[in-house]
Amino acid sequence: MSMTTTGAGTRKLTIARAMAEATAQEMRNDPRVFVMGEDVGPLGGVFGNTRGLYDEFGAERVRDTPISETAFIGAAVGAASDGMRPIVELMFVDFFGVCMDAIYNLMAKNIYFSGGKVKVPMVLMTSTGGGYSDAGQHSQCLYGTFAHLPGMKVVAPSNAYDAKGLMTAAIRDDNPVVFMYHKSLQGMGWLGTEKGATVPVPEESYALEIGKATVVREGHDVTLVSLAAGVHHCLRAAQALEDEGFSAEVVDLRSLVPLDRETIRASVAKTGRLIVVDEDYHSYGVSGEIIASVVEHDHACLKAAPRRVAYPDIPIPFAPTMEQWALPNADKIVDAFHQMMLS
Amino acid sequence: MNHTPTTEQRLWMYRHMVLSRYLEERIESLYMEGKTPVFNMAKGPIPGEMHLSNGQEPCAVGVCVHLTPEDIVTATHRPHHIAVAKGVDLDAMVAEIFGKATGLAGGRGGHMHLFDAKVNFSCSGIIGEGLGPAVGAALSRKLQGKPGVAVAFMGEGAANQGAFHEALNLAAVWQLPVVFVIEDNAWGISVAKQASTAVPRNDRRASAYGMPGVHVADNDVEAIFSAAGDAIARAREGQGPTLIEIETARLAGHFMGDGEDYRPKGEKEGLKQRDPIPRYRRQLLDAELLDDISDTDLVEQAHARIEAAIRFAQDSEFLPPEAALEMVFV
Structure with missing residues (x-):
């Protein structure tokens, strides 16, 4: 961490x-x-x-x-x-x-x-x-x-x-x-x-290796994978799930290229559930790539179909009501987990 | 200032035009291997698009004769004449055109993507794409306090690209040592210059960026030498960028396989009569800088050098296909 x-x-x-x-x-x-x-x-x-x-x-x-x-x-x-x-x-x-x-x-x-x-x-x-x-x-x-x-x-x-x-x-x-x-x-x-x-932040200079994701919160019931602002939505969702008695692991990708597939796969192998959170558009993007990276490697590790909470495939609207409705947030992640557990 | 080339410079320019033309002639015949009777671009020892520079050699030699290996050149999708004049490694260049392991990039680039860092040469297949990098290389020299000018070659069609106007403005606002050289061959594939360009001469566009604009008529080697000499000297002295437009001639099609039906009847024959290489040979013979014996000798040596490069390429192996996965990153 x-x-x-x-x-x-x-x-x-x-x-x-x-x-x-x-x-x-x-x-x-x-x-x-x-x-x-x-x-x-x-x-x-x-x-x-x-x-x-x-x-x-x-x-x-x-x-x-x-x-x-x-x-x-x-x-x-x-x-x-x-x-x-x-x-x-x-x-x-x-x-x-x-x-x-x-x-x-x-x-x-x-x-x-x-x-x-x-x-x-x-x-x-x-x-x-x-x-x-x-x-x-x-x-x-x-x-x-x-x-x-x-x-x-x-x-x-x-x-x-x-x-x-x-x-x-x-x-x-x-x-x-x-x-x-x-x-x-x-x-x-x-x-x-x-x-x-x-x-x-330390005052001295330091470098982080590009291409390494990090587990920013450990858990065992579900893996939440995201990057940038989405990580904070995941951390809030993980807190809310903890209040319900579930333990969510949060993976912060930090790098998209190279993509640290090992860290993602290791986490999902442990939790058996995967939700990807992405503020980028839903289709043809990061969320699909993360899910594919897990599934094509080992689909048997999954206890439920993976889910994504991503931005809908629409231009980003101006009105706050519309934009906020479309953006990923912690509530949507919690909802996705609930649906996953019901199915 | 009217620069006059020395005898040595004249013979250098002539020799490099001969080298370049013979390279193109040999590529032309090798390119067609495996492409008859049905023309299929993917076939033969040199697949893909092929843009020959026949007729445009004066632009390359008239500019590059003033340059050293430390100076930077960015060229276009039609790059061979400029690469030859800039001193790109001929063996590695021809091997790259053949896609071989010994090529400049091991066959990853091909004829439109030739990079030779030893002589600071690069080219690109996108119109107007070399201008920004030339400006940046010039900025690099300025920031490092190192000598060197950058020359961006382009066709006349590039002057209608946004990249052209952005780069000229940036070079001028930062007063960088850049020379922009337009090779005006009058055609953007099949579209004539007058049908695509609102001004008859692109050098006039230099005034929009507060830099000198120079026009060179009639594909004249020594007029190009003089204009480029001025511009490069200005750049070296810290006086900022220059735009030069050279009237040149595309003696071949846009690419090999181009039917050229769009050309007015007789145009190509007229251009061939004004072929700059026989013209310059005549000029040198008349000036007694060359005689039939020394000319034959020079031409034979040039041909032998090209044949050696072609043999080198033909004798080279391809990289294993999975080498395609390497060199995405260093």
Whole structure:
């Protein structure tokens, strides 16, 4: 359990602060690391994840860009291939539509097309998630979209400890890493922050291995698998189930690529039940992949058909009544467990 | 400033045009093996699409003669002439075109995806995709305080891509050492430039980004040399990016198998009469920089070099198919 094995003091950080701290520490140690994107400079990032960097490192290494995602993500690929280690921000993951070519045809393929002779050590930071009525072009998660396309590592932390360690690892990785941070976990008051994401974080630099899930709560009746904000829904559901006398295990994926199938399978082998919680769209996504990874490995370990609590296959609506109705939450997870036990 | 090439530079440009053309001629015949009488792109020793650069060699040599291996070049889906002029390892390049283990990427990339990090060359199959990486490589040099300019080659069709305008603006706003080179062969597959482009000359679009725009007419090797020399010198001196549009000629189809019915009658024959290689040979003979004997010698050596690369490729093995699973990550 990452949050309890750190030996950290009591200093708590938000994910935004943790990302900025990891970046600053890497920038101090490695002159090849630089940051570029929209509003990453004096503003410190719309979601706070580059705060303080401009003051410490200046405009050359913390570069505000024009609103030209195709150009600056393509430029990051060029700089990474030339020996730099750029960190580039796609402000909202929804904006991938204007620059996906630079992401999946360049960033994700240049290593392969060079037979491994060209490295692309870059981090693409991008915000995900809704829940604050920003409607369907600023609220998506799109985890499955990015994880589906080969050539990019993908991480999505649920708390500040993991965010710092994964950010450090992402910057040091010689492969492109998509760092997906959820807005509701970011610690920006105006986005209605999830308190459980702000946790003790060591001041010293550390890296978490990309591709390792973690069991954040142990249990034996059902495995709840999720990532980012969904982990907190699972933890609340696990508490509610405990009050009913059931014991739920919660697996925080932390990374989507590589996917830690072993940890998921080991947990389901123990509990015999699986519910996947995903704020991304229901169909063709992470939830289906997790279930398939378990079932194709060993269907006999399941005591009940697996279930998923995911975002319906609809554009994200504006009206709070509609959006909140559609989003996964702890009650829906508890309901899914009840139905599983009835069937 | 009007740059005049030295004798050595002239002969270098001529030799590399000859090398490139002969490579394309040999690829053309090898590509057709197994594809007759029925043309099937998947058949033969070189499957897939094949975009030949015949006629566009002046663009490659007139620019790359000014470059060193440390300078960066990004090229297009029609990359061979530029790769040859940039000094890409010919054996590994031809082996890659054949999909062999000894190829630049062990056969994972093929002819549209040639990467040679030793000479900072790469290319891509998507129109306008090399511009951002060129800007970024130039930024990298600036941040590292290392010398080097980046040259992004593209066709005239790329000037209508969003990536073109974003990259020119970014290079200009950051005053980066980049040269954007448009090889205007007048055709985007089957669509003529005048049917797709609101301005007759794309170099004029440079004014929108506050950078010099230069036009080179008639596929003229030494005019390209001069324009590129200016632009690259400006970039090296920290004076920012330049856009160059070169009127060149696509002597072959868009890709092999292209019927080219869209071309006006007689156009291709006219272009072939203006083939830049015999023209430049004539120019060098007239200037007495070349004579029939030295020309024959140069051509024979070039052909021998290409034949050696083809033999190397043909004699190489394929990687085991499961090697496809490797090199997704490093």
